[in-house]
Amino acid sequence: xxxxxxxxxxxxxxxxxxxxxxxxxxxxxxxxxxxxxxxxxxxxxxxxxxxxxxxxxxxxxxxxxxxxxxxxxxxxxxxxxxxxxxxxxxxxxxxxxxxxxxxxxxxxxxxxxxxxxxxxxxxxxxxxxxxxxxxxxxxxxxxxxxxxxxxxxxxxxxxxxxxxxxxxxxxxxxxxxxxxxxxxxxxxxxxxxxxxxxxxxxxxxxxxxxxxxxxxxxxxxxxxxxxxxxxxxxxxxxxxxxxxxxxxxxxxxxxxxxxxxxxxxxxxxxxxxxxxxxxxxxxxxxxxxxxxxxxxxxxxxxxxxxxxxxxxxxxxxxxxxxxxxxxxxxxxxxxxxxxxxxxxxxxxxxxxxxxxxxxxxxxxxxxxxxxxxxxxxxxxxxxxxxxxxxxxxxxxxxxxxxxxxxxxxxxxxxxxxxxxxxxxxxxxxxxxxxxxxxxxxxxxxxxxxxxxxxxxxxxxxxxxxxxxxxxxxxxxxxxxxxxxxxxxxxxxxxxxxxxxxxxxxxxxxxxxxxxx
Numbered sequence: 445x446x447x448x449x450x451x452x453x454x455x456x457x458x459x460x461x462x463x464x465x466x467x468x469x470x471x472x473x474x475x476x477x478x479x480x481x482x483x484x485x486x487x488x489x490x491x492x493x494x495x496x497x498x499x500x501x502x503x504x505x506x507x508x509x510x511x512x513x514x515x516x517x518x519x520x521x522x523x524x525x526x527x528x529x530x531x532x533x534x535x536x537x538x539x540x541x542x543x544x545x546x547x548x549x550x551x552x553x554x555x556x557x558x559x560x561x562x563x564x565x566x567x568x569x570x571x572x573x574x575x576x577x578x579x580x581x582x583x584x585x586x587x588x589x590x591x592x593x594x595x596x597x598x599x600x601x602x603x604x605x606x607x608x609x610x611x612x613x614x615x616x617x618x619x620x621x622x623x624x625x626x627x628x629x630x631x632x633x634x635x636x637x638x639x640x641x642x643x644x645x646x647x648x649x650x651x652x653x654x655x656x657x658x659x660x661x662x663x664x665x666x667x668x669x670x671x672x673x674x675x676x677x678x679x680x681x682x683x684x685x686x687x688x689x690x691x692x693x694x695x696x697x698x699x700x701x702x703x704x705x706x707x708x709x710x711x712x713x714x715x716x717x718x719x720x721x722x723x724x725x726x727x728x729x730x731x732x733x734x735x736x737x738x739x740x741x742x743x744x745x746x747x748x749x750x751x752x753x754x755x756x757x758x759x760x761x762x763x764x765x766x767x768x769x770x771x772x773x774x775x776x777x778x779x780x781x782x783x784x785x786x787x788x789x790x791x792x793x794x795x796x797x798x799x800x801x802x803x804x805x806x807x808x809x810x811x812x813x814x815x816x817x818x819x820x821x822x823x824x825x826x827x828x829x830x831x832x833x834x835x836x837x838x839x840x841x842x843x844x845x846x847x848x849x850x851x852x853x854x855x856x857x858x859x860x861x862x863x864x865x866x867x868x869x870x871x872x873x874x875x876x877x878x879x880x881x882x883x884x885x886x887x888x889x890x891x892x893x894x895x896x897x898x899x900x901x902x903x904x905x906x907x908x909x910x911x912x913x914x915x916x917x918x919x920x921x922x923x924x925x926x927x928x929x930x931x932x933x934x935x936x937x938x939x940x941x942x943x944x945x946x947x948x949x950x951x952x953x954x955x956x957x958x959x960x
Contacts, residue, residue, distance in 0.1 A: 466776050466783075466807060466821040468845055468857035474515060474529040476854040478830060480508030483561040485792050486591055486611065486650060486670075486706075488769075488830025488848045489542020489906025493554045495573040499945070499960070501835050501911055502573065503527060503856075504535065504543050504556065505848050512540040512558075514573060519838040525858040534567060534575040542831060542906025544593050548578070548604060550876035554910055557606065559590040564608065582636035588625060589614055594902025596654040596663045597878040597930060598685075603632035604878070605685075607665055607902070608640075609649030612673055624648040624674050627667070629689065643689055647671075647678035651708040651724075653903035654685070656883065657741060658734065659718055661932050662686050663883055664741075668705030668723055678702060680723075682741050697740025703730065707905035709771035712896045713782050713808070719898060722784065724768030724905070726797060728755035729786060751814040752806060754786055758816050760800035760826055767797050770905040774834035774843045775916030776821075778865035780895070781808040782916075787847055787905070789828030800826050803847065827852035831907040836914060841867040841943065843914055848907075866920055866942035871912035872899060872927060874950035881950070883930035886913055889937070890920035917942050927955050 478488035491504040500517035507513060516530040541559040548555045549568065556575060558565040564585040567575040581603065592609025610625035627643035647669035654663045665683040679700045684690045692698040704726035710719045714733070721743065723730040731752045732743040747753035756766055770787040777783070786804040790797050802824035806814040818824040827849035837844040842859035849855065868888065872881035886897045897913050917923060924937040925948070933953030940946060940957055949956045 464861065464863045465817055466805065466859070466861045468822045469860050470822070471525045471527075471856040471858050473527045473854060473856045474513070476505050476507065476513045476515070476529075476848075477510060477852060478506055478508045478848050478850050479510050483539075483589060484508035484541070484850070487541030487559070487906045488850055489559065489904070490831035490833050490846060490848045491543040491545050491556065491907050492833040492835045492846070492909040493545035493911060495554060495569055499839060501837060501909070503833070503846055505854055506540040506542045506831065506906065507538065508540065509538060511536045511538055512543075516573065517837060521838060522840045523838060525837045525844060525856065527856065530573065532574055534577075537565065541591055542593075544595070544901060544908045545910040546595050546604060546882070546901045547880055548581070550602070550879045552879060557593055557595070559593055559608070559906060561589050562587055564588075564590050580636070582638075583630065584639070588628070591906060592649045592652040592667070592902075594652045594654045594665065594900070596883055596901070598631070599931070601632050602635065602877040603637065604882070604901075605632065606630040606637070607643070607652055607654070609652040609667060610646060611648050611650070611670070621673055622675050624669075624678070627652070641689075643683065645678070647674040647681070650706050651903055651905055653708045653710060653900060655710050655719065655900055656885075656898060657710075657719065659885075664692075665689070666708060666721070668703075668708050670706070671702045671704055672726070680705060692741055697738055697742040699743060703727070706767075706769045707771050708903040709773055709784075710898065710900065710903060711773040711782055713773070714812070715893050715895075717894065717896045722752070722771050722773070724771050724786060726767045726791070726794075727765045728753045729768045729771070750812065752784065754804045754806065757788075757798045757801050758804070759802050759819050759824055760798075762798040762800040764796060764798040766801050767791060767794070769830050770832040770907070772832055772834040772904070774914065776805070776834070776843050776859060777807070777861055778841065778867045778916035778918070780865060780890070780916050780918035780920070781810070783807050784814065785823070785832060785834055785845065787829035787832040789830065789850060802826055803829050823857055825849070825855055827855070831905055833907070833909050835909055835911065836869065839945065841869070866917040868915045868917055868923065868925075868940065868942055869912040869945040870915070870925065870948055871946070872948050872950070874929065878930060880910065881927070881930055885928040886948075887926050887928070888915050888917075889924040890917060891923075912945060925955075925957065929953065
């Protein structure tokens with residue numbers, strides 16, 4: 445069905461006739477390596493966000509046993525991409541698995557949730573990329589091995605609900621196999637957090653994501669788990685979060701399945717307004733669609749017909765199965781069709797998995813299928829890649845790339861593709877709480893099709909981004925824009941020109957658009 449939807453959607457989407465393949469050039473950046481023993485075989489997350497107010501996104505990279513690094517973005521707008529190391533003492537943490545930016549206290553400055561093999565940190569962002577622990581929110585983290593995170597705002601709350609995915613319980617003498625820890629849920633009570641509640645059973649989560657998966661205004665929690673350690677009895681999970689957490693079951697339409705789950709990405713790529721899910725794993729990558737006409741979260745795998753399974757290396761000479769980690773959606777040629785980057789790399793020395801395992805760049809074609817361009821584009825690194833981000837580092841309207849590697853240097857690439865289409869960059873603003881409108885949907889209509897984008901915090905592998913949403917527009921020069929705000933009101937359509945960075949601010953249900 446997804447292929448049929450994609451073919452129908454391709455006729456409506458403004459796909460530009462891009463003749464030249466995508467191209468990325470490596471950028472010299474300060475040396476940073478994700479390293480460490482068993483606890484850092486997983487993780488290696490990367491957070492991208494603007495922490496100094498110049499609209500250029502910084503990078504915060506997990507270091508494992510080495511200190512984490514903040515790379516300050518000193519790029520020239522529309523020109524060179526450049527980063528310098530500028531890590532304040534509060535971020536020089538060891539044991540860091542990954543991090544996610546989110547404005548916890550709605551003061552207009554992004555904060556950092558830092559995941560660790562140890563105690564997690566909730567750090568308040570200040571002026572000029574300064575950070576300090578929150579002292580008044582009541583957040584207390586036990587010593588756990590935390591590998592996943594997601595956040596959302598629930599009705600009537602000033603603070604976000606925080607969900608932490610935990611891996612193996614290292615205190616159990618009968619582990620590590622069949623010794624998965626429970627996950628942790630922090631719900632606020634007024635101005636502070638309650639003691640964490642356990643989301644049990646836990647099956648060694650490596651990615652979690654709050655998402656309004658069926659566009660009904662309710663954000664539930666999807667969890668991707670690693671069967672390598674839960675071994676048996678476990679599965680992928682979807683928690684109903686409308687009240688006390690409850691797992692969806694087969695009676696709700698949930699289809700039980702297991703995989704070596706590493707990362708989650710969510711994006712409407714079929715043009716039907718409902719997001720597909722892309723799950724990375726050790727073996728193959730699972731692109732899933734929700735089955736039309738079925739009640740509840742009834743999904744099915746559709747990777748082979750779309751060319752997205754990416755189950756073996758496409759170059760490097762190693763024919764063993766691939767290991768996928770972080771997945772990022774993004775239109776790297778601005779042709780109006782989302783592409784996919786997949787960070788790949790052996791866990792450590794897994795003999796049944798490829799050691800030379802290049803990263804994928806899957807380019808979507810007008811017929812809705814995908815083709816591999818990682819080697820042609822210059823991003824087919826053979827390092828043990830982990831976290832990654834697709835984001836416009838120099839504000840030239842093209843998505844650039846950064847990748848964290850295990851026991852190899854971090855890589856940054858500037859997108860230098862030619863003959864690209866038009867674009868639009870949109871960031872949302874509303875009054876506190878939830879000033880960045882997490883949970884909202886942005887819809888962009890060029891007159892022939894609509895791109896729908898959900899604002900989320902979480903997913904990926906141990907890291908995420910915060911900032912404007914990037915839309916490729918193909919040859920469209922003017923489009924209409926509207927916002928479905930997190931609590932449900934829908935703005936009127938606003939007509940805007942392509943090639944702009946826009947701030948979409950809320951007043952009631954209305955949206956006011958200004959360039960910046």
